[in-house]
Amino acid sequence: MVRSSSLLRAVSKDQTILGLRNRGIDILRNPRTNKGMAFTLPERQVLGIHGLLPPTVLTQEEQMYRTMQSFTRQPTDLDRYVLLAGLQDRNEKLFYRLLSENVESMMPIVYTPTVGLACQKFGLIYRRPRGLFLTIHDRGHIFELLSNWPEEAVKAIVVTDGERILGLGDLGAFGMGIPIGKLALYTALGGVKPHQCLPIVLDVGTDNDDLLSNKMYIGLRQKRERGPAYDELVEELMQAATERWGRNVLIQFEDFANANAQRLLDKYQMHYNTFNDDIQGTAGVALAGLLASLRISGIRMRDHKVFFMGAGSAACGIASFLALQMVIEGMTEAEALDRIWMFDADGLVVNERPAGMSGTKARFAKNHKHMSDFEEVIGEIKPSILIGACATGGVFTKNILNKMASWNERPVIFALSNPTSKAECTAEEAYVHTDGRGIFASGSPFDPVVYKGKTYRPGQGNNSYIFPGVGLGAIVAQMKHISDKVFLRAATTCAEMVTEADLEQGRLYPPLSNIRAVSLRIAVETINEAFEDGSASIDPKPQDVEEFVKSKMYDYKYDSFLPIMYDWPEEAGHEISDEKFMHFKEMI
Incomplete structure (x- = not known):
């Protein structure tokens, strides 16, 4: 047990426990921990960021209002896309709350149709890493590249090879915008935690001559690799991903061309926790x-x-x-x-x-x-x-x-x-x-x-009415595979939620x-189907499946970095559990 007064002194004075004084600026630079001007004065003082922000303290609601003002003032949808991408890179919780509570106006920006234009302009708007680019030349080293991804608890992967991006055709490495957008919706609409999500592009080249001659193109400048080498790369990814993050990691195939989409689904559907969203x-x-x-x-x-x-x-x-x-x-x-x-x-x-x-x-x-x-x-x-x-x-x-x-x-x-x-x-x-x-x-x-x-x-x-709920259910149930019956059940559930009005x-x-509520219902039905067909790995089945799913969903409301300041008085002798202390340490 740790005394509350001792913990406060340790946090504010002893750099050897958490090293916060040296890491204060890193908290602002990390989108998972950054709250911008919503940090309270006590948080700013203890975390070593006092003075690094303007003195005004804003609520998350006030930040949402300010961001919406900027959003509506952008001249084009692509500018709105770039604005939201920048917010996602700075402040995850604000981004996902904004998207979740403004789905009708923002989903067309984050995903179709604007994401198509964003993919076409991806070389121009690319700012920072938000996924993995695995090339055909990396065969034999895929596990090493996956190990470069810093998250130890990846639960959902969306992978594309960029050959059939929406109705736009072969965009090669520019197709990265699709898995990024899909996974943003996994979180905003399905409640999957963002650090559990990983976008991947398999860059095997492109047959788009315009891209190959485009100075802004960021992928391999070669024609598409096909045949055995291509299949070996996909196979290595499937094996390496499950070795790195467990047999139940969800792998969603996205925007593969007709020649590959169905055959890869047929090959892997009953052996991995996987599905093809386009199919x-x-x-x-x-x-x-x-x-x-x-x-x-x-x-x-x-x-x-x-x-x-x-x-x-x-x-x-x-x-x-x-x-x-x-x-x-x-x-x-x-x-x-x-x-x-x-x-x-x-x-x-x-x-x-x-x-x-x-x-x-x-x-x-x-x-x-x-x-x-x-x-x-x-x-x-x-x-x-x-x-x-x-x-x-x-x-x-x-x-x-x-x-x-x-x-x-x-x-x-x-x-x-x-x-x-x-x-x-x-x-x-x-x-x-x-x-x-x-x-x-x-x-x-x-x-x-x-x-x-x-x-x-x-x-x-x-x-988006279907895949976030199915994905959430597959993750929570740690499914071994996803049958077509899951999607039939999801479709029926979605249709039942359409009112006469x-x-x-x-x-x-x-x-x-209402799409977040739809996703929750579909997740529950996905888990029910998983227990009926034997594909669920968790045991036993939760007594209240809906409440169990809710307990696993992402909360986009801000955490307090100093829960002890509000949960426990500082009187000498008051103690804080080791569990609470470790949670506080890990959060920071």
């Missing part, structure tokens, strides 16, 4: 929106005919989940697959077509004549659900939308491609060209639309302001 997260959030749409259309999923514009990994992931849902509703798998059609750059996905067949799309191929005219195909198939995942802006034309409305009382239109410029249609086009009867959702945010006196608030089918306004998802 499973996108599929989960799309299914959530479609499940919500059933309450408007009154049509069961099994009775819909679904048409995809695009047949890549995201489209195939959504289609697989839709087929599973139809099977749950009583169809055979063959019957479910018969209700799902796909169209890509080579035309209708059929068994016999000039371009041949590759990847998982073959599962959805039909015994039908080859057709290459999109509008003609739509007219023949007459779908009730039209889903865009092709990253081709404006492909859902006025004629296409008019046709959808001509044979459907409530046509379902999902334009899921990101960023906004790649959306298959806008919210306004979807409502106007279906005479207000369209049920619409998009991947990027759109402003409310007023049509014939009614205001429609389009739902954004953002993966939301549906009346055209929303197919809960308001973004």
Whole structure:
């Protein structure tokens, strides 16, 4: 036990215990400990930072107000992105509280659509390390590089190879903006502690000639490495990460090209605590929106005919989940697959077509004549659900939308491609060209639309409704692997949280302001599923799963650096537990 008066003297006078006098400036430079002008006068004196800050003491609420004033005054979204990135580099708790409590205005800046532009300009805005760059030339030394990361308790890794960044294509090392943004949402929306998060880029080169000749490019200046060397790098990362941080560390694959995304998921899904957000997260959030749409259309999923514009990994992931849902509703798998059609750059996905067949799309191929005219195909198939995942802006034309409305009382239109410029249609086009009867959702945010006196608030089918909750649950349960059933359960949970008032306004998802509550519910359901399928490592199952999850979540409110000054009087003889003393020491 340590006497309170002795501890105060030790903290303020004896540098040999905590060395605070020499470390005071480091506390201000460390984003995890820095509170800026919110340090109280006693804290400033004891920590050795008195005089290093202006004399005014601000509350966190006052700091948020001041930051919002700066945020709204920035001339462009990219400037707002840079401002928030700077705040994240200086003061983590203020950044995450600001983001958590202003999701609707800030998530489009921190993530889609602005993060796409930030990635394109990443060489210009790069300031300080916020992740690991592992190159193809580092093979054989990946564990050593992971050991350079200072955190000993990493729980969540988001990794990309930069080949398919949103709908922007191959951005190579510039793709680091994606895992940084994803993990910011893990914390702000899912409550995963920021020091437990690690962004990684696998830099194997880029086939983007513009980047290779760009003086601002910060990655390897070589064409992409493919084949065995690429697979060896991924394999080494998986083994090294689990060796460094344990078998249950969560590894999320992000923005890998179609050629690699599904095969890597198939290879690692049942052997590591891993998932691919572009496949499973996108599929989960799309299914959530479609499940919500059933309450408007009154049509069961099994009775819909679904048409995809695009047949890549995201489209195939959504289609697989839709087929599973139809099977749950009583169809055979063959019957479910018969209700799902796909169209890509080579035309209708059929068994016999000039371009041949590759990847998982073959599962959805039909015994039908080859057709290459999109509008003609739509007219023949007459779908009730039209889903865009092709990253081709404006492909859902006025004629296409008019046709959808001509044979459907409530046509379902999902334009899921990101960023906004790649959306298959806008919210306004979807409502106007279906005479207000369209049920619409998009991947990027759109402003409310007023049509014939009614205001429609389009739902954004953002993966952020799904992956933070799934990730949080997987971390808390220390899952061995993550099955597709986890995402089906997450989708159902998200859809159940859409109210009748939301549906009346055209929303197919809960308001973004409620997304932290959605993440908590999904985390609870993820843990329940983990105990049901045997993938949870914690034992026994908590009696109150929700309270257990809450106890593990990040608190963005400021800590006091001097809890003893408020919790215990200084009378001689009063004692402080060794546990409290060590907590205070570790915090500093």
